[in-house]
Amino acid sequence: MERPIYTLPPDLFVGGPYALAPSNLWHYPREQWEAVWKRVTGKGLRGAILDTGYKAHPDLPVPIYTKSFISGQSIVDGNGHGTHCSGTMLGRNGLGGAPEADLISIKVLSNQGSGGSDGIEAGIRDAADAGADVISMSLGGGGSDAGTNSAIDYAWSKGCYVIAAAGNSGYNGSNTIGWPGRYENCICTASYKEDGEISNFSSGGPQITWALPGSNIVSCSLTEAYTLMSGTSMACPGGAAVLLLIKELQLREGLPVWRSASEAKNFIKLNTQDAGAPGFDPRFGLGKPLINTIIEGLINDTLVWS
Amino acid sequence: MKTLLILLLLSSSCFAQFEMTVTKQPMIDGLKNPVVIGGRVFYDSGTPKISEAGKIVLDTKLPLKDIIVEAENLDTEEFVELTKPEPDGYVWTINTPGRFRVTADGWSPEGRYRKRSNITLGGSPPDGPGTSPSPAFKELGKKLTNALADPPTTKALKDGIAYMAKTFTDDVPLEKAKKDMVTAIESILLLRQGSSRTKDWLNGFRIPVQNALLGIKTTKEYREAMLSLTEGM
Numbered sequence: 001m002e003r004p005i006y007t008l009p010p011d012l013f014v015g016g017p018y019a020l021a022p023s024n025l026w027h028y029p030r031e032q033w034e035a036v037w038k039r040v041t042g043k044g045l046r047g048a049i050l051d052t053g054y055k056a057h058p059d060l061p062v063p064i065y066t067k068s069f070i071s072g073q074s075i076v077d078g079n080g081h082g083t084h085c086s087g088t089m090l091g092r093n094g095l096g097g098a099p100e101a102d103l104i105s106i107k108v109l110s111n112q113g114s115g116g117s118d119g120i121e122a123g124i125r126d127a128a129d130a131g132a133d134v135i136s137m138s139l140g141g142g143g144s145d146a147g148t149n150s151a152i153d154y155a156w157s158k159g160c161y162v163i164a165a166a167g168n169s170g171y172n173g174s175n176t177i178g179w180p181g182r183y184e185n186c187i188c189t190a191s192y193k194e195d196g197e198i199s200n201f202s203s204g205g206p207q208i209t210w211a212l213p214g215s216n217i218v219s220c221s222l223t224e225a226y227t228l229m230s231g232t233s234m235a236c237p238g239g240a241a242v243l244l245l246i247k248e249l250q251l252r253e254g255l256p257v258w259r260s261a262s263e264a265k266n267f268i269k270l271n272t273q274d275a276g277a278p279g280f281d282p283r284f285g286l287g288k289p290l291i292n293t294i295i296e297g298l299i300n301d302t303l304v305w306s
Numbered sequence: 307m308k309t310l311l312i313l314l315l316l317s318s319s320c321f322a323q324f325e326m327t328v329t330k331q332p333m334i335d336g337l338k339n340p341v342v343i344g345g346r347v348f349y350d351s352g353t354p355k356i357s358e359a360g361k362i363v364l365d366t367k368l369p370l371k372d373i374i375v376e377a378e379n380l381d382t383e384e385f386v387e388l389t390k391p392e393p394d395g396y397v398w399t400i401n402t403p404g405r406f407r408v409t410a411d412g413w414s415p416e417g418r419y420r421k422r423s424n425i426t427l428g429g430s431p432p433d434g435p436g437t438s439p440s441p442a443f444k445e446l447g448k449k450l451t452n453a454l455a456d457p458p459t460t461k462a463l464k465d466g467i468a469y470m471a472k473t474f475t476d477d478v479p480l481e482k483a484k485k486d487m488v489t490a491i492e493s494i495l496l497l498r499q500g501s502s503r504t505k506d507w508l509n510g511f512r513i514p515v516q517n518a519l520l521g522i523k524t525t526k527e528y529r530e531a532m533l534s535l536t537e538g539m
Contacts, residue, residue: 044496159503252492254507 004143004179006120008052008081008113009168011138011231012201014216021059021095021226026194027213027238028094036291040252042098042244047089048132048160049237050123051082051139052113054105057220059091061103065130068107069119078111080222084229085138087220089237090244095219095226097241098248104132109139117145120180124151128160133247136240137164138233140178149183156185159257161243161264163187165232171204171283182207185261187243187268190283191215191235198276198283202232208285209261210268211275212238242289249294440534446518447538456505459498463511464539466494471532480525487532 024030046064054063055077066075077083082105090096090103108123109115120139127135128151135155152162164186167178181188181203188207191199191214199215214235221227246267250257258264265286271294272287280286377386377400389399451460470490474483495507515535522528 248496251496251498251503254491254495254505254510254512256506257503259504 003117003147004141004145005114006109006117006139006141006148006179007115008079008109009138009140009165009178009231009233011081011168011229011233014228014230016218016227017221017223017225018218018227019225021093021218023094025094025218027088027217028097030094032292033094033097036245037099040245040248042090042101042241042248044251045098045133045244045248046102046104046131047098047240047244048104048106048127048130048135049082049086049089049240050106050108050120050127050135050137051077051085052079052109052111053077053082053107054086054103055080055083055220055222057083057087057091057224059093059095059220060086061090061092063103063105065104066106067123067126069123069126070107070110070115073107073110075105075107077107077222079109079113080227081109081113081138081233082107083222084217084219084227085136085233085237088217088234089136089240091220097238098244101133101241101244104130115139117141117148121145121147121151124148124155124162128155128158132160134161134163134240134243136237137162137180138231138236140165140167140181142178144179144183148180149185152180152183152185156258156260159259161187161247161258162261163189163236163239163243165236166190166205166208167203168201168231168233169203170201175205175207175282176203177205177207178203187239187261187264188285189214189232189236189239190285191230191232192275192284192288196275199230199232199235201230202235202283204282206282208282209265210239210272210286211235211284211288212242214238239289242291245291246294440530440537443518443531443534444538446515447535449538450511450514451539454505454507454510456502456507459495459502459505459507460539462494462497463491464536466490467532468536471529471536474525474529476524476526478525480522480528483525483528 053068053073053075054060054066056062060083063075068075086103086105087095088097090098090101092099104127106123106127108120120137124135124137132155155162162185164181164183165178166181166188167176169176169178175182177188180186182205184207186207187209190204190208190211191202192211193199193215194213198211202211202214212235214232215230216228217230217234217238218226218228219234243264247257249255258267268289269286271290273290274284274287275281276284276287375388377388378384379386386400391399454460467487467490470487474486491512498505498507519528519531522531
């Protein structure tokens with residue numbers, strides 16, 4: 001049986017390149033996030049971006065590990081999607097949510113934006129073996145793949161959290177979430193806008209875990225400048241950053257790390273702000289993560305873990 | 307400062323260590339059943355106080371550029387003057403009688419910090435057997451770490467807590483000591499790898515220890531409790 005091809009969601013290029021990033025990004029409000037970064041920054045942890053690769057940028061660290069699973073193409077990002085996602089996860093100077101985490105960059109999508117599920121399966125296993133703490137996949141396709149799902153299980157078994165984008169197919173009542181985001185052992189991420197409403201393009205369905213900022217996201221471009229993009233692809237690395245910070249806290253506090261997405265979802269359920277329809281809803285899932293509440297709760301030992 | 311502290315903690319196991327010993331004449335001969343635990347000399351009560359000048363000898367096989375040796379009289383809490391017969395030697399003389407806590411810090415010619423040693427000379431331990439919290443904390447450390455069954459983290463915490471506790475002189479405010487200890491513990495726990503990451507050190511160690519420390523009122527008690535804790539780990 002032929003294995004599915006996964007691609008970039010049809011993210012929207014909104015604008016740029018800009019020579020300078022705004023000093024106050026809507027998705028990482030400076031005052032709020034500087035308080036977070038006083039406590040946790042992702043330092044000592046490794047975030048893996050499985051995407052179109054990596055291009056050097058003043059606000060990105062040199063990856064501690066890279067590998068390309070695309071035949072004939074190096075790790076160098078010829079698309080821009082992987083570099084943009086890397087910036088949102090751990091870009092320096094306020095661009096990323098986990099600004100001191102180390103970067104693992106694995107190319108599983110070509111510069112044209114597609115890749116076989118065999119490469120994605122191998123990329124997930126490779127990232128987990130390289131010590132990734134969180135794997136972020138802003139990609140998807142229409143079919144489940146046993147090998148990819150098995151690799152995701154493998155990563156979780158090593159204590160590596162796996163997050164994927166829901167997809168950019170909108171929602172009209174039927175499930176529009178792509179794979180591997182739809183896989184039950186994945187943290188599936190939807191997108192919301194600056195006004196707090198769900199992004200129109202954001203896919204929906206019963207597997208949505210949570211929603212993060214995904215519209216008009218400024219991050220790194222291929223030209224050492226900055227571009228503005230919209231998509232659940234942009235929400236996913238933001239969620240990966242939050243997971244890196246939570247994991248840093250878990251390790252510092254002495255807590256055991258999660259071994260499955262269900263454990264993570266139990267935590268998320270208790271520490272998100274409900275959004276959309278009351279309780280779980282197919283667009284926001286369990287809601288929006290309350291990063292300040294999470295940090296504050298840990299500082300004061302009032303956080304509810306399970 | 308915090309970075310330096312973490313670096314010191316992380317690399318403490320790599321440090322070349324030197325042992326601080328005391329010449330057998332006249333002090334050790336006067337002690338009953340002396341035993342060194344965690345760098346501190348304990349011995350049976352009834353040991354007479356030192357009544358004549360003693361010597362401190364640093365037994366190091368490595369050349370040290372700068373060494374600071376200090377002796378604090380445990381009764382007067384004053385530091386006493388030491389003499390050094392040979393400028394380049396490793397021998398210091400205590401010229402007054404009494405009970406002393408001796409600390410030594412040294413640096414290699416390359417400027418690397420060497421681990422601090424800390425021993426107590428003369429007299430019995432400050433709190434005699436049966437009244438000291440030490441045995442209870444030692445037992446607690448043993449019980450908790452046995453239950454967690456995580457040798458790599460246990461070893462790292464044992465070294466880190468002991469190292470940090472020894473830096474707490476009596477004049478360090480208790481709250482500062484506790485805060486510094488938490489920072490040290492969290493820095494070590496962050497480095498857990500592999501199966502160590504599946505262990506619940508928060509509920510299996512930190513909270514029980516924190517509860518046991520509730521009655522501690524002074525930095526001295528805190529230091530001794532934490533050192534005893536590490537002895538059981």
